[in-house]
Each structure stands twice: as structure tokens, then as C-alpha cells.
Amino acid sequence: MKNKMTTLELTLASMFVVLIAIGANITSLIPFMVVGGVPITLQTFFAILAGLILGSRLGTIATSAYAFIGLVGVPVFAQFSGGLGALIRPTFGFILSFILAAYVIGKMVKKKNNVSNYILASLVGTAINYIFGTNWMYFAYKFWADAPDGFTYGMAWLWMLAPLPKDIILGVFAGIFAHRLKVTVLNKGAFKNLKIGA
Structure with a gap:
């Protein structure tokens, strides 16, 4: 049984x-949207779902594995990029934030299993993504990347206004969807004994 559960987790x-x-x-399927060097993607949505559905432990494993796979050269990052060069890109902080966000989200939904808490956890995860990622971007542009003319801390946050409405809407949807999935699927069958919220 132990091996079976490990296989399911994997x-x-x-x-x-x-x-x-x-x-x-x-978004590469349509003309790619980039605002201030930040691709508008659905990464955050799925990273948040990882925390909501898998819990803190598995969610952290999944988001960490994603970052690692990209860093070793598999083209899984935005614009089909990958490799160690991603570490010095201004947007890499958003990828790192997925790991922390998944962990915090998983801990939050473990404490209270209702739809409002799932939505709250999702929005907290979105906030972590924005705060960590935007600050990384600012310091990257200031210290090692070529900053645009007149670049300021306020400008970095101004750039983030473009994807913000999309991420808030998707965050609320992720909370509702994950809670519904937990109630209808993850409490049954092979998932019932799996410590997904651990």
C-alpha cells in the first residue's frame, strides 16, 4: 500500500x-504578451492550484521540481526557455515564489476546509507571487540586468497592474474549483487515504 500511495503522490x-x-x-499560441519584461501567463494559476489541491508538502515538491527541471535546461519556462541563465533574469523571482506560495497555501487550507478559506489562501498565494516576484525584478534591474530608462520601484509595480485583474479573477476561480474538487473527488477512492493536505 505504501508503494502505491508513493506512486500516486509522484x-x-x-x-x-x-x-x-x-x-x-x-499564451505563445497567440501573439505573446509581455509588459515590462513580464510575460502574462497562467503559471501562477497552476502553481496556486498545486498548493490548494496537493497541500503544502506535495505542492512544494511539484513547484520545486518545476523550477529545477527548467534550470537544468528543459524549456518549461515562459517563451519555451530554460537553463541556468534563468537565474539572472528579472522574472525568475516569480518562479521561485511559486514554491513559497504553494507551501503557505497548503498550510492555510489544511487548517480550515471551506470555500472562503480556499479563496483566501489562493489570494494570499497571489500576493506572495507579486511581492516576491516584483521585488526580485526590481533588484535584478538595479544590480545586474539592463534596466529600462528611468526605471524606478514604482514603475516595477506599475507594470504588474496589467496582469493583476487576471490573476485575482483566476485566484478566486482556483479557490472555488479546488474546494469543489476536494469535496467531490479527493475525499473518495484512492485519494481518500492520501495525505494531500499534509
């Missing part, structure tokens, strides 16, 4: 690695 974590990778590049 499958779920791997599924979210793939989903985050798809979310990173889904």
Missing part, C-alpha cells in the same frame, strides 16, 4: 509540473 506532483509548464507557454 503522479500528482508530476501532473502539476506539466500543468505549470503548459501555463507558462499557453
